[in-house]
Amino acid sequence: MIVSRRERWLGQTLLVLLMLVTVMPFVSLFVTALHAPGTYPAGLSWPETPHWSNFLTAFQAADMGSLLVSSVLIEIGVVPVSLLVATLAGFALGHLRPPGGRFIFIGFLLGLTLPFEGIIIPLYYQMRDLGLLNTRWAIVLPLIGLYMPFAVFWMRAHFINMPEDISEAARIDGASTWQMFWRIHVPLSMPALSSLAILLFLWTWNQFLLAVVLVDDPTQRTMAGALGAFQGQWGTDIPLLCAGSLLILTPTLIIFLVFQRRFVSALLQGSLKG
Amino acid sequence: MAQRQTTDVPGRREAVDRFTSDSRRRALKARRLRRGGLALTLVVPAALAYVLFVVRPIFLTIQYSFYDWDGVTPATWVGADNYAALLRNPELSGSILNAFELIIFFSFVPVALGLFTANTIRGFATSRLAVVARTVLFLPQIIPLVAAGIMWSWQLATNGLVNQVLRLIGLDGVARAWLGDFDTALPAVGVIGAWVLFGLCMLLLLAGMTKIDPALYEAARIDGAGPFREFFSITLPSLRQEVVVCVTVTVIAALASFDIVYIATQGGPGNSTLVPGLEIYYLAFFQREVGQASALAVALMVLVLAVVLPLQWINREGDS
Numbered sequence: 001m002i003v004s005r006r007e008r009w010l011g012q013t014l015l016v017l018l019m020l021v022t023v024m025p026f027v028s029l030f031v032t033a034l035h036a037p038g039t040y041p042a043g044l045s046w047p048e049t050p051h052w053s054n055f056l057t058a059f060q061a062a063d064m065g066s067l068l069v070s071s072v073l074i075e076i077g078v079v080p081v082s083l084l085v086a087t088l089a090g091f092a093l094g095h096l097r098p099p100g101g102r103f104i105f106i107g108f109l110l111g112l113t114l115p116f117e118g119i120i121i122p123l124y125y126q127m128r129d130l131g132l133l134n135t136r137w138a139i140v141l142p143l144i145g146l147y148m149p150f151a152v153f154w155m156r157a158h159f160i161n162m163p164e165d166i167s168e169a170a171r172i173d174g175a176s177t178w179q180m181f182w183r184i185h186v187p188l189s190m191p192a193l194s195s196l197a198i199l200l201f202l203w204t205w206n207q208f209l210l211a212v213v214l215v216d217d218p219t220q221r222t223m224a225g226a227l228g229a230f231q232g233q234w235g236t237d238i239p240l241l242c243a244g245s246l247l248i249l250t251p252t253l254i255i256f257l258v259f260q261r262r263f264v265s266a267l268l269q270g271s272l273k274g
Numbered sequence: 275m276a277q278r279q280t281t282d283v284p285g286r287r288e289a290v291d292r293f294t295s296d297s298r299r300r301a302l303k304a305r306r307l308r309r310g311g312l313a314l315t316l317v318v319p320a321a322l323a324y325v326l327f328v329v330r331p332i333f334l335t336i337q338y339s340f341y342d343w344d345g346v347t348p349a350t351w352v353g354a355d356n357y358a359a360l361l362r363n364p365e366l367s368g369s370i371l372n373a374f375e376l377i378i379f380f381s382f383v384p385v386a387l388g389l390f391t392a393n394t395i396r397g398f399a400t401s402r403l404a405v406v407a408r409t410v411l412f413l414p415q416i417i418p419l420v421a422a423g424i425m426w427s428w429q430l431a432t433n434g435l436v437n438q439v440l441r442l443i444g445l446d447g448v449a450r451a452w453l454g455d456f457d458t459a460l461p462a463v464g465v466i467g468a469w470v471l472f473g474l475c476m477l478l479l480l481a482g483m484t485k486i487d488p489a490l491y492e493a494a495r496i497d498g499a500g501p502f503r504e505f506f507s508i509t510l511p512s513l514r515q516e517v518v519v520c521v522t523v524t525v526i527a528a529l530a531s532f533d534i535v536y537i538a539t540q541g542g543p544g545n546s547t548l549v550p551g552l553e554i555y556y557l558a559f560f561q562r563e564v565g566q567a568s569a570l571a572v573a574l575m576v577l578v579l580a581v582v583l584p585l586q587w588i589n590r591e592g593d594s
Contacts, residue, residue: 007501011394012403018391019410022473025425026413028435032428044435089320098310104317111328113522113582115530117551118575119331121338121558121568125345126331145327148320177312206418208533209551213559224418224533231424231537238428245424249417256416260409267415268478271523 033058033243040238051239058244061234066219067226068251070136071205074222077140079200082147083193089148090155091181095162105156111149116209127214138214139222143207147200154270158192159185195266198259202267205252223248332575338568345564356569365545366570369553370577372460373529376549379464380471380528385520387468388475389513393505396483411473419470423537426466427453430538453539459547466534471527475520482516483509518589525581529574550574 027044034050035041037057058064089108093101127138162185170180186193204222211225218229227248234241256263339356343349360366395404414422429435430452437449452462486508494504510517532551535541541548541556550570557567 007394008398011398014391015395015403015407018472018476019407021469022410022413024435025422025429025469028429029425040433042433042438044438085319085323088316092313092316096310096313096316098313098317100310101313101317104321107329108320108324111324113526113578114328114332115526115551115574115578117530117532117554118571119328119335120554121564121571122331122334123327124559125334126327141323142327145323145325148324148328152320202416206420208418208420208536209555212536213555224420227418227420227424228537231420241424242428245421249421252416252418253413256413257409260412263416264408264412264477267412267474268481271474271478271519 029242029246033239033246035239037240038237054239054243055247058234058240058247061240062226062230062244062247063219064247067221067223067248070219070221070226071223074136074139074143075201075204077136078143078147078204079197082144082151082200083197085144086148086151086155086196087186087189087193088181089152090157091159091185093152094156094159095167095185096177105152108149108152111146112153114146114149116146120209120213123210124213133214134216134220136215136220139207139210142210142214143204147203150270151196151200154196155189155192158189162188194262195269198262198266199270202252202263223251335568335571335575338564339572341565343564344562345558346562349565352565356566357573359566360569360573365548366553366566368545369548369550369570370573372547373531373549373577375460376464376467376528376531377525379461380467380531381521381524383464383468384471384475384524385479385517387472388479388520389510389517391476392480392483393509396480396509399480399484408477411476413473414470415474419533420537422466422470423534426469426534427538430462430465454543456543456546459539459543463531463535463538463547466538467527467531470534471524475524478516478520479513482513486512515589518585522582522585525585526578529578529581 024044031044031046032041033054034052035047035054036049036051037054041047092098093105123142124133127133127142132138132141166184166188167180170184175183206224207222208224208228211221212228215221215225218226221229227245230244230248231241234244338349340351340353341349342352342355360370395407398404431437432449432451436452440446440449450458452458490508491504494508499507530551531549532555535547535549535552536555539547541552550573554567554571554574557563557570
């Protein structure tokens with residue numbers, strides 16, 4: 001491709017500038033976290049003596065250990081079940097194509113762009129009647145339902161591209177639909193499944209609205225919900241708030257940096273399909 | 275009998291043909307039905323979760339929206355009063371207008387800036403700098419919006435980085451508490467959204483651009499097309515699907531914004547950054563006006579569909 005040197009130079013400068021704008025808030029958060037607790041430092045200034053102990057204080061103040069446990073428990077409750085249920089439905093709608101399947105699929109599609117605020121009120125009363133308010137179930141159960149439109153859509157899109165021949169061959173060899181599903185289709189679906197798993201993991205970890213409305217106790221919430229509570233409690237102590245926010249961000253950042261390629265492609269594909 | 279047989283031979287063959295094809299079709303249909311039954315069973319768990327926690331609540335929201343209810347005492351039917359209030363009450367209609375204003379920042383800015391950036395760096399999309407940029411620009415997408423809100427509240431504070439930079443370049447007069455000022459709070463919230471959504475838009479558009487046949491650009495350059503002509507004649511038309519996706523995602527993010535506003539301004543100062551999501555939350559769980567909150571929730575769902583469906587239609591039209 002023909003690219004003039006001037007264009008290239010302009011592009012690189014722009015890119016560096018945009019990266020700076022993206023990263024500066026993180027840097028500012030970090031240096032502010034090192035200032036003496038209770039002070040009100042400037043946005044970007046290195047403290048005379050870095051107070052690394054802020055991280056320890058924030059860790060204890062936010063009760064990070066139990067927050068992590070809570071978030072992980074919610075993930076375990078949401079992600080595997082959603083994956084299994086959506087794969088079954090996607091397989092049925094995309095590969096077996098039952099009569100009426102189209103209508104069922106359109107029914108799912110209608111929920112694809114639903115803003116969660118639209119149904120949060122009935123969800124509250126539903127969870128209250130089930131006696132699940134302030135438990136992790138109040139986040140887990142609705143999330144499984146709310147993920148279904150996207151997850152079924154995603155898995156159906158995968159299975160619809162699977163050639164019919166694969167199943168025919170398996171059938172001739174005497175495989176039942178059930179065997180065919182587990183022995184052939186699930187192993188072949190691993191790339192689609194792992195991308196979906198990443199997306200569901202991230203959305204669950206970052207879920208805020210359900211956590212704020214349905215669960216009061218931060219130690220029963222998702223990470224994002226806990227961060228909201230932490231801000232409410234320590235919002236006036238800027239260095240401590242920054243340290244706590246960074247701590248709460250760290251698990252996501254580590255996982256992202258390890259799996260970054262998968263993350264980026266999953267999120268790009270995810271939004272393209274959605 | 276014999277006569278009939280002879281005359282019927284062609285007809286009988288047809289009948290036999292019809293019979294076999296009929297029976298085959300019937301067998302196929304039976305198999306499809308049998309398989310169909312199994313297939314429908316496989317859909318049941320997903321459908322159950324969906325109906326129980328999405329479809330049922332949607333209908334309940336619609337039902338609540340016609341009542342005056344505090345969540346405890348019996349509800350009274352008020353017809354469309356709650357909907358009329360959406361238009362009459364400036365606090366409610368204001369929240370919807372604010373959401374529309376946020377679209378400029380959440381949607382227009384990231385898509386326009388994303389198009390510009392992706393187009394400038396298209397030529398070296400595989401260089402090391404661009405690969406690093408892919409990771410860095412994606413960071414805002416993976417952190418919780420709450421964290422983005424906290425970070426930016428601090429950047430935009432009186433003492434924050436934004437004002438520090440402004441003072442550095444001599445614009446002391448402009449520096450202020452951006453999120454606390456009636457005039458700048460909503461745009462400041464918008465900037466946070468733009469920061470979050472820019473990377474996603476840029477990378478989506480860039481991915482779309484790399485799929486365009488380079489020969490088209492070579493041909494355009496040979497024909498003497500400048501960068502502007504090139505962008506509007508080749509790049510933009512080829513990116514319709516990606517642009518539609520970006521606009522859809524970002525407009526929904528603006529209309530249904532909650533996390534960022536909740537953290538950064540709580541809707542204030544005054545009601546200058548109040549958005550529907552936040553107002554639903556306040557009305558339903560603090561002011562105990564469940565019916566009014568539900569009417570706003572229905573309006574929000576309808577608004578999102580009103581934006582999304584035409585966009586999908588544009589996309590579909592282009593494909594066929």
